Amino acid sequence: MPELTYREALNRAMDEEMARDEKVFLIGEEVGEYDGAYKVSRGLLAKYGPKRVRDTPISELGFTGLGVGAAIAGLRPVVEWMTHNFALLAVDQVVNNAAKLRQMSGGQISVPIVFRGPNGPAEFLAAQHSQSLGGFWMHVPGLKVVAPATPSDAYGLLKSAIRDDNPVVMLEAELMYPWKGEVSEQEFLVPIGKARIAREGEDVTLITYSKPIRMVEEAAERLAEKGVRAEVIDLRSLRPLDEETVVHSVRKTGRCVVIDEAWPMASPGVTVAQLVNSRCFDVLDAPVELVSGEDVPMPYNHTLELAAQPSVEKVIAAVGRVLYREDL
Amino acid sequence: MKTELAQYRKEELLRILTIMQTIRAFEEKAGMMYGLRKIGGFCHLYTGQEAVAAGAIFSLDLSKDYVVTAYRDHGHAIACGMDPKKAMAELFGKVTGCSHGKGGSMHLFDLEHHFMGGNGIVGAQIPVAAGVAFAQQYQGTGGVTLCFFGDGAFHQGSVHETFNLAKIWNLPIVFIIENNQWGMGTNWKKVSAVDDFSATAGAYGMKGYSCDGLDVLEVRATIEKAVSEARLGRPSVVEARTYRYKGHSMSDPQKYRTREEIDEYRKRDAIQSFVTKLTGEKILSEEEWKDMIQRISAQIEEAVAFAEESPEPALSELYTDIYA
Numbered sequence: 202m203p204e205l206t207y208r209e210a211l212n213r214a215m216d217e218e219m220a221r222d223e224k225v226f227l228i229g230e231e232v233g234e235y236d237g238a239y240k241v242s243r244g245l246l247a248k249y250g251p252k253r254v255r256d257t258p259i260s261e262l263g264f265t266g267l268g269v270g271a272a273i274a275g276l277r278p279v280v281e282w283m284t285h286n287f288a289l290l291a292v293d294q295v296v297n298n299a300a301k302l303r304q305m306s307g308g309q310i311s312v313p314i315v316f317r318g319p320n321g322p323a324e325f326l327a328a329q330h331s332q333s334l335g336g337f338w339m340h341v342p343g344l345k346v347v348a349p350a351t352p353s354d355a356y357g358l359l360k361s362a363i364r365d366d367n368p369v370v371m372l373e374a375e376l377m378y379p380w381k382g383e384v385s386e387q388e389f390l391v392p393i394g395k396a397r398i399a400r401e402g403e404d405v406t407l408i409t410y411s412k413p414i415r416m417v418e419e420a421a422e423r424l425a426e427k428g429v430r431a432e433v434i435d436l437r438s439l440r441p442l443d444e445e446t447v448v449h450s451v452r453k454t455g456r457c458v459v460i461d462e463a464w465p466m467a468s469p470g471v472t473v474a475q476l477v478n479s480r481c482f483d484v485l486d487a488p489v490e491l492v493s494g495e496d497v498p499m500p501y502n503h504t505l506e507l508a509a510q511p512s513v514e515k516v517i518a519a520v521g522r523v524l525y526r527e528d529l
Numbered sequence: 530m531k532t533e534l535a536q537y538r539k540e541e542l543l544r545i546l547t548i549m550q551t552i553r554a555f556e557e558k559a560g561m562m563y564g565l566r567k568i569g570g571f572c573h574l575y576t577g578q579e580a581v582a583a584g585a586i587f588s589l590d591l592s593k594d595y596v597v598t599a600y601r602d603h604g605h606a607i608a609c610g611m612d613p614k615k616a617m618a619e620l621f622g623k624v625t626g627c628s629h630g631k632g633g634s635m636h637l638f639d640l641e642h643h644f645m646g647g648n649g650i651v652g653a654q655i656p657v658a659a660g661v662a663f664a665q666q667y668q669g670t671g672g673v674t675l676c677f678f679g680d681g682a683f684h685q686g687s688v689h690e691t692f693n694l695a696k697i698w699n700l701p702i703v704f705i706i707e708n709n710q711w712g713m714g715t716n717w718k719k720v721s722a723v724d725d726f727s728a729t730a731g732a733y734g735m736k737g738y739s740c741d742g743l744d745v746l747e748v749r750a751t752i753e754k755a756v757s758e759a760r761l762g763r764p765s766v767v768e769a770r771t772y773r774y775k776g777h778s779m780s781d782p783q784k785y786r787t788r789e790e791i792d793e794y795r796k797r798d799a800i801q802s803f804v805t806k807l808t809g810e811k812i813l814s815e816e817e818w819k820d821m822i823q824r825i826s827a828q829i830e831e832a833v834a835f836a837e838e839s840p841e842p843a844l845s846e847l848y849t850d851i852y853a
Binding site for chain 2: 226252257258260262263264265266267268269270271272273274275276278293294297298302303304305306307308309310311312313342343345366367
């Protein structure tokens with residue numbers, strides 16, 4: 202199977218969907234002439250022209266809301282946010298309009314739109330550019346939220362998101378764009394709302410989504426060297442959440458660590474932990490552990506910045522706590 | 530005067546009057562029903578402003594054109610052709626309402642008549658309206674979008690962002706500022722750096738028009754011109770100076786303005802002035818006018834009865850209409 206980068210996988214998904222459906226168009230800052238702030242849309246302007254690859258002014262509220270309007274009038278916009286940090290200027294359009302118009306109209310209107318862009322900390326970007334904001338979107342009924350962690354899932358989930366008749370928010374990450382992985386040459390979709398078992402194990406369930414997946418897989422590898430067989434679940438979608446895959450795994454292992462680079466208060470991580478507590482309480486051998494980002498704005502200094510994020514060491518320590526083992 | 534009215538066919542003039550009076554009667558009844566607690570929450574009445582929605586929307590071809598407005602939306606919905614029964618039932622929160630009782634007064638929608646709401650966040654519908662116009666342009670439908678908002682919304686950042694987007698892409702849109710002079714309890718002059726909203730259009734390379742929002746034919750003529758420009762890819766901004774008779778919403782004690790101010794505007798009432806014009810030109814007789822009032826009043830009574838008799842939504846409706 203050929204390898205693609207995460208960036209190329211997203212690009213291929215958009216390219217194929219634009220070729221398949223005239224109603225699909227891409228809109229956002231620098232998506233056209235610049236080929237994308239992170240080069241995700243490379244070549245699309247040349248192929249589809251400025252009608253369908255639309256460079257916007259720096260105007261997040263404006264072009265996000267315009268996307269919502271285009272969606273309710275029959276188009277299928279892909280709105281690229283340069284990062285989710287900037288999407289905060291457009292939260293009203295997503296929360297009050299995209300997520301609500303169908304319900305407020307008694308089902309008359311649908312809002313087939315994708316909002317996508319990098320989310321979460323990268324490196325050296327300081328407080329305003331290093332936030333993991335998936336929980337903001339996950340909180341809102343009427344939205345779907347996906348967070349692919351591999352090129353294959355990035356491809357398959359973006360295609361599903363574009364074909365979905367509901368607003369879908371997609372969480373990507375600057376540091377993931379160059380990640381490589383196998384992506385089938387055959388066209389395929391990844392269903393929204395289905396988690397992936399990234400690694401099978403019997404002793405403890407590690408649950409995460411998006412960029413921390415590689416760090417968690419490394420932690421699982423290190424744990425294996427010490428005889429601990431960890432199961433790793435990549436949620437892939439935050440809303441709807443694949444409760445069955447999570448519950449099934451924890452009912453097998455009886456122990457659970459949730460890893461989430463977002464802040465710990467009201468986060469995707471605590472939602473998953475609460476789900477495990479309520480549905481697996483009878484089989485849990487230890488309280489669910491949450492390894493989250495530290496509860497601070499991200500500092501610029503690299504040592505502090507790394508200390509503020511989940512790490513292999515933090516994950517292994519948490520696994521030690523749920524296994525009551527001090528030797529890990 | 531004769532020349533002004535002579536441009537229109539009699540049926541057209543009577544149709545415009547019918548729409549205005551239907552809105553007036555609907556709103557007066559809605560106010561009463563609110564008093565009887567048949568309607569709850571926020572209910573923003575359009576009484577006094579009828580000429581703007583009626584005159585503007587009459588210029589459209591709703592087989593291809595669209596209307597987007599804010600939460601003072603009953604008048605626009607009716608002007609687009611929404612059945613008053615469906616509108617009243619929605620205010621009552623009944624399952625037969627246009628939004629199955631899930632939207633209420635602020636969220637009337639009628640996709641069939643191209644009325645896209647019914648939007649509750651001040652100014653947030655403005656970029657959405659531009660998106661509808663974008664889709665019209667993208668698909669080459671030849672349609673135009675009318676985007677209504679008030680003097681209060683004018684100060685939102687969404688106005689600047691959307692004016693700019695509309696002009697750089699030459700979207701087929703007309704922005705109509707219904708300046709009813711009071712943003713809730715704040716007079717527009719206190720919070721506006723400009724004394725003519727339409728003048729701001731020039732800063733974006735768009736045409737700006739002002740019209741007397743109490744003169745339905747002036748509104749009609751102005752919007753007709755703006756709409757025909759928009760069809761050619763020239764967006765514009767229209768300020769219609771008008772006045773609302775009732776409070777911002779039903780719970781507003783209106784301590785910020787005087788009885789005399791309201792009375793002054795009532796003397797210039799849009800419907801009454803139009804009727805005086807029509808009767809003066811013998812287009813409408815006193816008798817016909819009385820008949821029309823009665824007919825419309827009966828229609829609104831019917832709408833109330835329909836709303837009263839309609840069932841509440843079943844509890845199972847709680848989880849419907851959210852995802853497609």
